[in-house]
Amino acid sequence: MEEDIMKKNPLFELAVLLGLLFFYACGSAQTAVEKEKLATDVRNAVEIPDFTFKATYAYPTGYKSIYLSPYYDVKVSPDTVAAYLPYYGRAYRAPMNPSEGGYRFTSTDFEYHVDKGKKKDNWDVEITLRDVGRPVTFRFDIWENGTARLIVEDVDRQSISFQGDVVVKKKE
Known part of the structure; x- marks a missing residue:
């Protein structure tokens, strides 16, 4: 019953x-130990620099957010910045080649600057690219839990921002 x-x-x-x-x-x-290890790994990766930003959302100026496929990223190393990001928004000068629509380049001439963020447990990273044909600046807001926001400022286009995660290489 x-x-x-x-x-x-x-x-x-x-x-x-x-x-x-x-x-x-x-x-x-x-666990607290896992969180502390992740925070240390992210801090070291930002300071070296050696990390990959995996974009999950794009936020075009004046438009709705767009969910992205898992293939868009920015790889930052001490001597190279490789970007593969889409672009949505108004372009003031369109590229001659349609395949150059987003941010797809590899830069070896750039300035990397990192500061402690305005809030606790985050970093502000600014990368000024000098060899992509026009002034482009990537501004990252990176948190110790691995989440990040990227704002791309380009003189030929409206700014666009991306939300995503910072992936650090596993040390063996």
């Missing part, structure tokens, strides 16, 4: 479901 009550009672089912969700959430949370 009690088994029939448990099977038919929607509150019992809800309680079981909430219990399972609670235990799942507890098991997937990062």
